[in-house]
Amino acid sequence: MKKCTIYLSLTAIALSLSACNINKTNATDKSEELIANKEVEKNxxxxxxxxxxxxxxxxFAVSITENGEKAEVxxxxxxxxxxxxxxxxxEVSWTYPNEQLKVTLKKETNHLAVTLTSLSDEDNTVTWPKLDAKNYILPxxxxxxxPNDQKEWLAYFNQNEELSMSEAFSMSFFTTNHETFAATFVTDNTFNNDLLTKTEPHLTLEASxxxxxxxxNKTVHYRLYITDNDPVAIAKTYQMDRIKLGxxxxxxxxxxxxxxIKEMRxxxxxxxxxxxxxxxxxxxxRKLPKMIDQPIFQWIGELLNQYGEDGSEEYLNALEAFKRNEGYKYEKNTFLTSLNYVLLYPQFYNKDIFKNxxxxxxxxxxxGLDQLxxxxxxxLNKHLxxxxxxxxxxxxxxxxxVTSSDVFKEMKKAGIENAWIGLPNWANGLMNPSMVKTAADEGYLIGPYDSYQSIQENASIDWNTASFPNSDLYENATVTKKNGEKVAGFLGKGRKLNPTLVFPDVEERFKGITQNGIPFNSWxxxxxxxxxIYNDYSPDHLTTQTEDVAGRLKRMAYFNQKGLVVGSEGGNDFASKEMVFAHGIETPVIMWSDPDMRENKDSDYYVGSYAALDGGIPTKYKKVVPIKxxxxxxxxxxxxSLPLYKLVYNRSVITSHQWxxxxxxxxxxxxERRMKEYLYNTPPMMHLDKNSWEEHKQDISENAKIWSxxxxxxxxxxxxNFQVLTDDRLVQxxxxxxxxxxIANFSKxxxxxxxxxxxxxxxxxxxxxxETVVKIEE
Known part of the structure; x- marks a missing residue:
C-alpha cells in the first residue's frame, strides 16, 4: 500500500496553521450551550x-392515515x-386469550402508543409488528x-433469519419507508427482542x-412515530424519545x-x-552465546516447561542455536518472547539463581512475595x-x-496533540509504568483493555482477564441457559459471568492494578x-437481561467515578450515558463466521492470527486484507450507509471502528474510509508499534493536524443534517x-x-x- 497523503487547498493551509477558525477562543461555554439547545429544539x-x-x-394489522394518505404499517x-x-x-384495547396477551393502542400527541402485556407467569413470545415495505431503515x-430487493442484503438476511436486536441493533428502533411518510417503531430497549427475516419473494421483517x-416486568412498550421519509427526521425523533425517557x-x-474527557475531543x-x-x-x-550456560537461562527453561502453555522446547532449541552462533531472527524472537513471558510469573524468584x-x-x-x-x-522480577x-x-x-515512551514523545513532536492509547492488557502498563507516565505527561489518554465477560477455571497468564481470585465465581456466578446448560465463554473457553454478581471482584481487580499509582486515565x-446480554436461569440467581445490563452499567459508572475516560466495544445505546467512546459502531466485526476470513490461512481474505512473532502487532490487526x-x-x-447513530449521539458518544x-x-x-471518517465525525483508528509508527507517521501526523x-x-x-446529493447516492x-x-464524493x-x-x-x-480538501492516494 502506498503512503496515504492529504492535499490541502490554499485556504485550508490557513485553516491548519491558524486554529482560530475552529477553536474560537471568544466563544463562551454559555453561547455554545445556547446554540446546542437551539439545535435540539428543532429536533x-x-x-x-x-x-x-x-x-x-x-x-393486529395497523394502518396510519397522514395528510390524506393511508398505509398499512x-x-x-x-x-x-x-x-x-x-x-x-x-384508544383501543383487547385480549388474546389463547396467547395470554393484552394489547392497548392509544393515540398520543406525536405518536401511537402500543402496549403489549403478557398475562402468563411462564415464558411467552409475541410477534409484532409484521413489516413489508419497499425500504427499511435499521440501526x-x-x-x-x-431496499427490499437488494441481493447482498437478501443473502445476508438469508443467513441471519433471526437477529438478536440487543446485539445487531445499536439503537432501539426500526423504520419502514412508505410512499409519503416513514413509520418508526421505538421500544424502551431491545432486550429479549429478535428480528425475524424472510427473503422470498423479497425482504420482509417481523419483530419478536x-x-x-x-x-x-410483563409489558413491552412500542411508540410508533410518523415522520417524513428523511433519515434526519427519523433519527432526531428517536433522539427526542431518548431524552424524554431520561x-x-x-x-x-x-x-x-x-x-x-476533554482530552478525548x-x-x-x-x-x-x-x-x-x-x-x-x-x-x-554478540555476548549472548558466551552466557547461554548461565543458570538464569536454564531456570527460564524450567519455568516455561512447568508453567508455560507451549512448554520450553522452542526456547531450549534457540539456546542451542545461539551456542553454535546460529541465532537468527526466529531464535532471537523466541528468546525475547520467553524472557518477557517469565517476567510475569509469580514463581520467577529463586534464591539459588538470584543470590545478590x-x-x-x-x-x-x-x-513477602505473597504480599506484593x-x-x-x-x-521485583525485572530487578532480579x-x-x-x-x-x-x-x-x-x-x-x-525506545519502543514505547520514545514513540509517544515522537508523536507529540509530530503535532499529534490528542490521542487515546489503548493497551492490550493492564500487565503491559504495570510492566512498563514509564510508558504509561510518558503518555499521560504528553497529554494523551492511556488505558488498558479489560474484560469481565468470561471466566476460566485455570486461565493462563496470557488470559488474565478470565482469571479471578474468588474461586467460587466459576460455579456460583456464571450464566445458565433455560435448559440448565452453562453458557460457554469467549471462543468456547470457560463460562460467561453474570455481571450482577461480580462487582466486588471488579473493585478488587481495579484496586490491585492501580494501588501503586500507575497513571492510567482511561479504561x-x-x-x-x-x-x-443474557437471561440467567440459575435457580440461585435468576437474572433478567435488564438486570444483566444494569450490572454492566454499574461497573462502567464505577470507572467513571474513578476519573477514568470509559469506552467499550460496540456502542449500543443502552450504555450511552455511561460511556464516552465506543469501538464498533462505524465498522463492526466483519463476518465472524466466514472460514475464508477466520480459518483458511491460505485465503486472500484471511484476516490474520492473534500471534505476533516479534512481540508487536498481531497479524489479525496488522495484515491488510480485501473484503469479499x-x-x-x-x-x-x-x-x-446512514449516519443514524451520529444524528442521535454526535454530542454524546465518540464512536470509531471495531479494533x-x-x-x-x-x-x-x-x-474511502478516510473520507467517511470526516463525513461521519469518526476518529481514525490504527494499531501501532514502533515499526508501524515509522511506516505511517507522516500520514498519521498530517491527518491528525486536520482531524483534531x-x-x-x-x-x-x-x-x-445529512443529505444525499446525487441519484447514485455516492455524493453525501x-x-x-x-x-x-x-461533502464526500465517493464516485469516480x-x-x-x-x-x-x-x-x-x-x-x-x-x-x-x-475549505479543506482531503484526498487519499493508495
Whole structure:
C-alpha cells in the first residue's frame, strides 16, 4: 500500500496553521450551550402529530392515515380469537386469550402508543409488528438503508433469519419507508427482542419479543412515530424519545463530572502494542552465546516447561542455536518472547539463581512475595533479571523505552496533540509504568483493555482477564441457559459471568492494578456495550437481561467515578450515558463466521492470527486484507450507509471502528474510509508499534493536524443534517451546526453544484467559508 497523503487547498493551509477558525477562543461555554439547545429544539419538530390510525384486533394489522394518505404499517397476522374488546376516543384495547396477551393502542400527541402485556407467569413470545415495505431503515451499526430487493442484503438476511436486536441493533428502533411518510417503531430497549427475516419473494421483517416468566416486568412498550421519509427526521425523533425517557447525556454533561474527557475531543484512536519490556535493541546479541550456560537461562527453561502453555522446547532449541552462533531472527524472537513471558510469573524468584539482589529487590523480597502487588511483582522480577544480565542488557530504566515512551514523545513532536492509547492488557502498563507516565505527561489518554465477560477455571497468564481470585465465581456466578446448560465463554473457553454478581471482584481487580499509582486515565471494557446480554436461569440467581445490563452499567459508572475516560466495544445505546467512546459502531466485526476470513490461512481474505512473532502487532490487526464483494454492501458501501447513530449521539458518544478493522486494515478502501471518517465525525483508528509508527507517521501526523480541530468543533454541535446529493447516492453531505459541513464524493466523477466543486474520491470540509480538501492516494 502506498503512503496515504492529504492535499490541502490554499485556504485550508490557513485553516491548519491558524486554529482560530475552529477553536474560537471568544466563544463562551454559555453561547455554545445556547446554540446546542437551539439545535435540539428543532429536533422536536420532526414527529408528525396530525395522523390517525386503524387497527384490526383479529389480525393486529395497523394502518396510519397522514395528510390524506393511508398505509398499512403492520401487516395482518394469522387471525386470533379476541376478547374484552374496548374502544373509546382514540384508544383501543383487547385480549388474546389463547396467547395470554393484552394489547392497548392509544393515540398520543406525536405518536401511537402500543402496549403489549403478557398475562402468563411462564415464558411467552409475541410477534409484532409484521413489516413489508419497499425500504427499511435499521440501526445496524451506524445505520443502514436497505431496499427490499437488494441481493447482498437478501443473502445476508438469508443467513441471519433471526437477529438478536440487543446485539445487531445499536439503537432501539426500526423504520419502514412508505410512499409519503416513514413509520418508526421505538421500544424502551431491545432486550429479549429478535428480528425475524424472510427473503422470498423479497425482504420482509417481523419483530419478536420474549416475555421471561421470572421477570416481574410483563409489558413491552412500542411508540410508533410518523415522520417524513428523511433519515434526519427519523433519527432526531428517536433522539427526542431518548431524552424524554431520561436516556441521553451529552459529552458536556459528562465532562463536568470528569474533566479528563476533554482530552478525548479531537483524539486519534491508537491501540499500542509493546508486549515486551526487553526488545531486540536491549540485548547485546554478540555476548549472548558466551552466557547461554548461565543458570538464569536454564531456570527460564524450567519455568516455561512447568508453567508455560507451549512448554520450553522452542526456547531450549534457540539456546542451542545461539551456542553454535546460529541465532537468527526466529531464535532471537523466541528468546525475547520467553524472557518477557517469565517476567510475569509469580514463581520467577529463586534464591539459588538470584543470590545478590539489588536494594529494591531486597526490599520487595523482605515485604513477602505473597504480599506484593502485581506491579511490585513485575518490578521485583525485572530487578532480579537485571542483576544477572548486566553484561547483556542496558540499565533497567532504559528497558523497552525506545519502543514505547520514545514513540509517544515522537508523536507529540509530530503535532499529534490528542490521542487515546489503548493497551492490550493492564500487565503491559504495570510492566512498563514509564510508558504509561510518558503518555499521560504528553497529554494523551492511556488505558488498558479489560474484560469481565468470561471466566476460566485455570486461565493462563496470557488470559488474565478470565482469571479471578474468588474461586467460587466459576460455579456460583456464571450464566445458565433455560435448559440448565452453562453458557460457554469467549471462543468456547470457560463460562460467561453474570455481571450482577461480580462487582466486588471488579473493585478488587481495579484496586490491585492501580494501588501503586500507575497513571492510567482511561479504561476500556470489552463487550459491555456490545449487546451480548443474557437471561440467567440459575435457580440461585435468576437474572433478567435488564438486570444483566444494569450490572454492566454499574461497573462502567464505577470507572467513571474513578476519573477514568470509559469506552467499550460496540456502542449500543443502552450504555450511552455511561460511556464516552465506543469501538464498533462505524465498522463492526466483519463476518465472524466466514472460514475464508477466520480459518483458511491460505485465503486472500484471511484476516490474520492473534500471534505476533516479534512481540508487536498481531497479524489479525496488522495484515491488510480485501473484503469479499458480497460483504461491501453490508459493511462499507456508502450507498447503504446512514449516519443514524451520529444524528442521535454526535454530542454524546465518540464512536470509531471495531479494533479488528482499523483505518488501514481494508485493502483499497483506506481513502474511502478516510473520507467517511470526516463525513461521519469518526476518529481514525490504527494499531501501532514502533515499526508501524515509522511506516505511517507522516500520514498519521498530517491527518491528525486536520482531524483534531475538525472534531473539536464538530462535537460542539449536533450533526444537524445529512443529505444525499446525487441519484447514485455516492455524493453525501453532513452538517454540524451552521458553519461546519463535509461533502464526500465517493464516485469516480467530479461533483459540481451551486459553485461547489468536489473532485472524485475526495472529501471537502467547509468551515466558516474556509475549505479543506482531503484526498487519499493508495
Amino acid at each position: 422536536k419538530t420532526y414527529a408528525k402529530t396530525d395522523f390517525s390510525f386503524d387497527v384490526d384486533p383479529t389480525t 403492520s401487516k395482518p397476522q394469522e387471525a386470533k380469537e379476541v376478547t374484552d374488546l374496548k374502544k373509546k376516543n382514540e 445496524i451499526a451506524e445505520g443502514k438503508t436497505i 419479543h420474549h416475555f421471561i416468566g421470572f421477570d416481574k 436516556a441521553f447525556k451529552t459529552l458536556d454533561e459528562k465532562e463536568k463530572e470528569n474533566p479528563e 479531537g483524539a486519534i484512536q491508537v491501540y499500542y502494542w509493546n508486549s515486551r519490556i526487553l526488545n531486540t535493541e536491549d540485548i547485546n546479541w 539482589p539489588d536494594a529494591e529487590a531486597k526490599n520487595l523480597i523482605e515485604k 502487588s502485581e506491579q511490585e511483582r513485575y518490578t 533479571l537485571a542483576g544477572v544480565t548486566a553484561d547483556l542488557t542496558p540499565p533497567l530504566e532504559q528497558w523497552g523505552q 476500556f471494557l470489552d463487550t459491555d456495550a456490545a449487546g451480548e 464483494e458480497e460483504y461491501k454492501a453490508i459493511y462499507t458501501d456508502p450507498v447503504y 479488528e478493522w482499523d483505518s488501514y486494515k481494508i485493502k483499497d478502501q483506506v481513502g 480541530p475538525f472534531q473539536k468543533k464538530a462535537l460542539q454541535h449536533e450533526m444537524t 453531505k453532513t452538517e454540524f451546526g451552521e458553519t461546519l459541513s463535509v 466523477t467530479d461533483y459540481n453544484s451551486d459553485g461547489v466543486h468536489v473532485a472524485s474520491q475526495t472529501a471537502l470540509i467547509m468551515n466558516d467559508g474556509k
